[in-house]
Amino acid sequence: MQDTKSKRSLEVPKTMKAWVLDDPEQLRLTEKPVPEPGPAEILVRVDAVAICGTDLEILSYGLPAIVEGGPPFNKNFTIGHEYMGTVVKLGRGVDEFAIGDRVTAEIHAGCGRCERCREGMYTSCSNYGLNYGDKNKGHRANGFTTDGAFAEYAVNNVNTLIHVPDEMSDEEATLVVTAGTAMYGLDVMAGLLAGKSIAVTGPGPIGLMGVALAKSLGAQPVILTGTRDSRLAMGKKLGADHVINVRNEDPVKKVLELTRGRGVHYVLECSGASNALNEAAKMTNRGGRVCLAAFPHEPVPVDLAHLVRNNIYVYGIRGEGRSATHRAMAFMQQKRFDATIIHTHTFAFEEIPTAIKYAKERIEDAIKVVVKMG
Numbered sequence: 001m002q003d004t005k006s007k008r009s010l011e012v013p014k015t016m017k018a019w020v021l022d023d024p025e026q027l028r029l030t031e032k033p034v035p036e037p038g039p040a041e042i043l044v045r046v047d048a049v050a051i052c053g054t055d056l057e058i059l060s061y062g063l064p065a066i067v068e069g070g071p072p073f074n075k076n077f078t079i080g081h082e083y084m085g086t087v088v089k090l091g092r093g094v095d096e097f098a099i100g101d102r103v104t105a106e107i108h109a110g111c112g113r114c115e116r117c118r119e120g121m122y123t124s125c126s127n128y129g130l131n132y133g134d135k136n137k138g139h140r141a142n143g144f145t146t147d148g149a150f151a152e153y154a155v156n157n158v159n160t161l162i163h164v165p166d167e168m169s170d171e172e173a174t175l176v177v178t179a180g181t182a183m184y185g186l187d188v189m190a191g192l193l194a195g196k197s198i199a200v201t202g203p204g205p206i207g208l209m210g211v212a213l214a215k216s217l218g219a220q221p222v223i224l225t226g227t228r229d230s231r232l233a234m235g236k237k238l239g240a241d242h243v244i245n246v247r248n249e250d251p252v253k254k255v256l257e258l259t260r261g262r263g264v265h266y267v268l269e270c271s272g273a274s275n276a277l278n279e280a281a282k283m284t285n286r287g288g289r290v291c292l293a294a295f296p297h298e299p300v301p302v303d304l305a306h307l308v309r310n311n312i313y314v315y316g317i318r319g320e321g322r323s324a325t326h327r328a329m330a331f332m333q334q335k336r337f338d339a340t341i342i343h344t345h346t347f348a349f350e351e352i353p354t355a356i357k358y359a360k361e362r363i364e365d366a367i368k369v370v371v372k373m374g
């Protein structure tokens, strides 16, 4: 994989190419005006954007995207939220960044005025989606409630941007927010992780980054479960001490075996499988903690009595709160793990529908598919 940096011009044109969402699954390439950054905002020239599982959700079902109070379809709306680029224009009062800086973007800029935003939980902003007309509270979640990065330019709140070090490629920089989501899950659930045991269930991008971060944070042992040997092998490269293919082995039995019958302190659940919470609860020890970073589409039965009797804590996380993406960047900058091994495919901007197809159907074992501009 050839990793690169964009060398495009910093000059800002009047219009830009952008993909917009018509009916479900229908993306269309069109021209839009280049957006203007307001106070505390920055115009970013998008240099690379990764396809996320949530993009596929939005394309099919609309949610969790909410545009002008409703579904995102047929509103000239642009998705895409895992991106990096170059600062090309500053809004009024912005001095945190300079023209030409390379930046990677967090998704959520909360309203900054609700209780959750004030607590640093801006990914759970109470004013989610309120950014239009009389209801404008200033909330932004690019690619969810405001225009995202399947376009040549995107506006970002200054709080959501992070400097990209020179030695990091554009492609790697799109993965920082994925690592930030795993970091947020570990932060919320675990606090001090050093010397504690953890199982990560589901080797998707967030699960794999969860393994890498848990190992870097000193967790011991780090156990990864999944169904695909190729992904489990990647987990090993990223620091998993043990991997369990649930097609061949009972993961609960195996985790208990690896922990002398006690179970792990923590489970980071990234599979979204319907029995995942029940299995996670049985993998963890009494007083242990489970963080849910994925979800099934249907309501599922849960063995609540087991959770209560064993004092098991269950956390749900949304996105990349409490500046976790900044901490993830610090780890990646120090090369504590090599996130680039989850980047499997690259496509051009005009090929976004093909990139989406690769991500969706996991063609050629695709994990992170990155779209590179220009």
Ligand SMILES: [Zn+2]
Pocket: 052, 053, 054, 055, 081, 082
């Ligand atoms: Zn995402």
Ligand SMILES: [Zn+2]
Pocket: 110, 111, 112, 113, 114, 115, 116, 117, 118, 122, 124, 125, 126, 127
């Ligand atoms: Zn808020």
